[in-house]
Amino acid sequence: MFIKKYQRIGWLLAAVLLLSGQAAWAGSEAAPQTMHIMEGFLPLGWAVFWWVAAIPFWFIGFRQVRKVLADRPEQRLMLGLAGGFIFVLSALKIPSVTGSSSHPTGTGLGTLLFGPFIVTILGTIALIFQALLLAHGGISTLGANAMSMAIGGPLAAYYLVWRPLRGKVPTWLSVFATAAIANLFTYIITTTQLALAFPDPVSGLMGSWLTFAGIFAVTQIPLAIAEGILVVLIFNALQSSAPTEMKQLGLEGV
Amino acid sequence: MTTQSQSKRYSAGVYIIGIAAIILLAVIPLFIITDSEFGGADGLGAETVATLAPDYDSGWISNIWEPPGGETESALFALQAAIGGILIGYFFGYLRGKKANNRET
Numbered sequence: 092m093f094i095k096k097y098q099r100i101g102w103l104l105a106a107v108l109l110l111s112g113q114a115a116w117a118g119s120e121a122a123p124q125t126m127h128i129m130e131g132f133l134p135l136g137w138a139v140f141w142w143v144a145a146i147p148f149w150f151i152g153f154r155q156v157r158k159v160l161a162d163r164p165e166q167r168l169m170l171g172l173a174g175g176f177i178f179v180l181s182a183l184k185i186p187s188v189t190g191s192s193s194h195p196t197g198t199g200l201g202t203l204l205f206g207p208f209i210v211t212i213l214g215t216i217a218l219i220f221q222a223l224l225l226a227h228g229g230i231s232t233l234g235a236n237a238m239s240m241a242i243g244g245p246l247a248a249y250y251l252v253w254r255p256l257r258g259k260v261p262t263w264l265s266v267f268a269t270a271a272i273a274n275l276f277t278y279i280i281t282t283t284q285l286a287l288a289f290p291d292p293v294s295g296l297m298g299s300w301l302t303f304a305g306i307f308a309v310t311q312i313p314l315a316i317a318e319g320i321l322v323v324l325i326f327n328a329l330q331s332s333a334p335t336e337m338k339q340l341g342l343e344g345v
Numbered sequence: 346m347t348t349q350s351q352s353k354r355y356s357a358g359v360y361i362i363g364i365a366a367i368i369l370l371a372v373i374p375l376f377i378i379t380d381s382e383f384g385g386a387d388g389l390g391a392e393t394v395a396t397l398a399p400d401y402d403s404g405w406i407s408n409i410w411e412p413p414g415g416e417t418e419s420a421l422f423a424l425q426a427a428i429g430g431i432l433i434g435y436f437f438g439y440l441r442g443k444k445a446n447n448r449e450t
Contacts, residue, residue, distance in 0.1 A: 182423075
């Protein structure tokens with residue numbers, strides 16, 4: 092019984108390892124950049140706009156993280172798990188059917204466990220790491236990229252999917268939908284940000300939006316499905332292997 | 346195990362099918378599209394910006410530091426994944442240790 096329980100976690104870890112090996116192989120010849128708006132690719136005005144828009148969310152997120160660390164120190168490990176998941180998944184550049192690569196966001200799991208505001212901080216940490224060390228995204232576009240990956244995706248997934256669906260449909264479906272939407276919505280926001288900054292001279296905002304959507308969203312749909320499946324498996328493994336920790340988060344019986 | 350009946354565990358078969366689906370989603374593109382290097386989608390985004398606004402100068406700010414080449418970049422991506430992997434592994438290791446401890450006492 093004891094061995095069996097951990098067998099499943101072993102399978103999951105094996106899958107993550109396989110995926111990362113595979114992504115590294117596919118990524119070896121790929122262009123140096125993937126996803127996120129690159130440094131300089133938003134005009135100053137828009138860069139400032141998205142920074143200002145992101146600040147209130149960071150503020151709330153920061154307070155919530157501090158509250159968890161101070162009041163519920165037993166949840167620190169779960170917080171590390173949620174953050175670690177974002178770090179791993181956003182490092183994996185995975186090939187997609189459109190012939191380009193993109194990466195999952197990993198924000199869905201944290202959103203399910205801690206709600207969207209705490210993920211705001213966890214996701215931004217991953218974005219800062221990538222902007223400073225990998226020239227992947229940038230400081231001027233950090234506000235915009237945080238708005239899409241760390242704020243908008245988790246908020247939409249939590250309030251439009253997880254809260255309405257929780258308990259009303261089978262757990263796997265609500266968990267899958269939450270993770271997949273957190274991922275997809277990130278790219279919808281990125282698309283909108285680029286379309287707003289660069290409307291098509293002929294077809295205007297909508298034409299520009301569709302052009303960018305064609306690039307990001309189509310690449311992203313298979314990855315959103317893959318991320319959804321992975322989060323369903325991890326969520327289930329957590330419910331069975333970490334019932335105490337899940338109970339503390341109010342997630343034992345969903 | 347009946348004490349944990351409130352959340353039912355999937356059988357190993359469900360896990361295997363789920364993981365196989367994830368791997369297939371990532372591997373199939375490599376076989377159906379053979380003439381691509383699978384460049385980054387935001388590289389394509391940058392090209393589109395150049396088409397839509399040819400006069401736009403993205404050079405008004407540049408990255409503070411850039412990895413000197415693909416090798417260093419791969420290493421840093423691996424570092425990022427490793428940090429995440431350690432955090433995830435630490436959590437599951439903690440669970441395992443806790444269970445083992447409960448069993449002994």
